[in-house]
Amino acid sequence: MSPTARRRRTIARHGQLHTPGPLNQLLKFIAIGLAVVLVSGFGVAGYVVYDLSSTVTANAVELDTKNEVLPDIGEYKEGFNLLLTGVDTCEPEYAAYFGDRCSGKDSGSTLNDVNLLVHVSQEPRRVTVVSFPRDLMLAIPECEDDQGNVHSAMSKQALNVAYTDGGLNCVAQTITKLTGQEIQFAASVTFGGVIEITNAIGGVDVCLATPIKDRHTGLDLPAGTRTIQGLEALQFLRTRHGVGDGSDLGRIGNQQQYMSSLARKLISSETLGNVPTMLRLANTGIRNLKTSTSLADPVKIVQIALAVKSVPFEDIVFLQYPTNTDPDNDNKVVANQSAAAEMWDAINANAQLQVTHQNTENDGVIVTDPGTEAPVEGGTEMPDPAATSENVVALPDSIKGNSAAQQTCSNGNVR
Numbered sequence: 001m002s003p004t005a006r007r008r009r010t011i012a013r014h015g016q017l018h019t020p021g022p023l024n025q026l027l028k029f030i031a032i033g034l035a036v037v038l039v040s041g042f043g044v045a046g047y048v049v050y051d052l053s054s055t056v057t058a059n060a061v062e063l064d065t066k067n068e069v070l071p072d073i074g075e076y077k078e079g080f081n082l083l084l085t086g087v088d089t090c091e092p093e094y095a096a097y098f099g100d101r102c103s104g105k106d107s108g109s110t111l112n113d114v115n116l117l118v119h120v121s122q123e124p125r126r127v128t129v130v131s132f133p134r135d136l137m138l139a140i141p142e143c144e145d146d147q148g149n150v151h152s153a154m155s156k157q158a159l160n161v162a163y164t165d166g167g168l169n170c171v172a173q174t175i176t177k178l179t180g181q182e183i184q185f186a187a188s189v190t191f192g193g194v195i196e197i198t199n200a201i202g203g204v205d206v207c208l209a210t211p212i213k214d215r216h217t218g219l220d221l222p223a224g225t226r227t228i229q230g231l232e233a234l235q236f237l238r239t240r241h242g243v244g245d246g247s248d249l250g251r252i253g254n255q256q257q258y259m260s261s262l263a264r265k266l267i268s269s270e271t272l273g274n275v276p277t278m279l280r281l282a283n284t285g286i287r288n289l290k291t292s293t294s295l296a297d298p299v300k301i302v303q304i305a306l307a308v309k310s311v312p313f314e315d316i317v318f319l320q321y322p323t324n325t326d327p328d329n330d331n332k333v334v335a336n337q338s339a340a341a342e343m344w345d346a347i348n349a350n351a352q353l354q355v356t357h358q359n360t361e362n363d364g365v366i367v368t369d370p371g372t373e374a375p376v377e378g379g380t381e382m383p384d385p386a387a388t389s390e391n392v393v394a395l396p397d398s399i400k401g402n403s404a405a406q407q408t409c410s411n412g413n414v415r
Helices: 026-038 041-059 095-102 159-179 194-200 230-238 248-266 275-288 298-308 337-348
Strands: 080-088 111-120 127-132 137-140 154-158 185-190 204-208 212-214 219-221 224-228 316-320 323-326 329-335 352-354 365-369 392-394 401-403 407-410
Touching: 080 159, 111 159, 111 298, 127 159, 127 248, 137 159, 137 329, 154 159, 159 185, 204 248, 219 230, 224 230, 230 248, 248 316, 248 365, 248 401, 248 407
Parallel strands: 080 185, 127 316, 204 407, 352 392
Antiparallel strands: 080 111, 111 127, 137 154, 204 224, 212 219, 316 401, 323 329, 365 407
């Protein structure tokens, strides 16, 4: 039996199917991930100092000294890649929310449904978040799982079985094989804490150009701007049939709207100025992350946060990995290699990225504010980086995405 044939087949989610798919629980994943890479280090550092001090208090000896010794924590100096994987698994305390996914024959499976590669450059610091579709058909290399078991390579399989095959390490190796990007840090989370995470930050504002009504998730929202949290946020991020053409690619665009809004909120004074909120967010995140050993050190997390805390919105860019329809299966996608090569060349050159794709009615979002006005910092108008930087690259129009400086709205299916 061939390596590909021996794998359990998964249900396609790229096409316009009529049955609800496995959950794409991005909220907890994004909240934790962006808390690590986008927020000021002070809130996270505060939690680290508090957490470490609380664990050693019982055995501590107080010294008679007048000078307080503070930790010397500096930012991570190098550029790096951080893989964030959201795994779809059924936790008993949340299973009731998810119907057939957690009661059918696949309820025991764990799939890496959300796969983001966060690339952080050296100076000038830029953050590029690349989303990889769960239905991307690609080669999965030989992997060793955390139990020491070796899993044979597969020539063509959906990306979202890599975690099932060999855990977080296998997802990292698969993304590296596809992109050529070495991954220094990695983390995975389940969707179990989605409600707690959303509530911890007081919800996230989302914009709907048209109403969304999706019987598969139970989401029913009118047009306009709305603060969502808890179960409603979960439904918003799950919805596929409710936006664009009903495909998984449309859902990614809708989720990226949420990501942009969350990024703006996390680095706003509303969050950074609220120490209890930051502590709750960091506490919930650290307790629920499964990380690579390189990211297990809380001080390293603080260093990463410090490295990116001042990146301007226009240099935080969310992209969809470019794809074409799989010639062997209309419900799957394969890499658009030429467009991907241009994208990685621009990222590796630390260029300022410009998304040229013009969204259509098939996309999950529409752009309502292109973000072309000069940003304002401290009440002072700052120069437009696109007008001052010589290192600007316009990406191929086959690459979808937006910067955190742009306002997008969900392209709902009720018109």
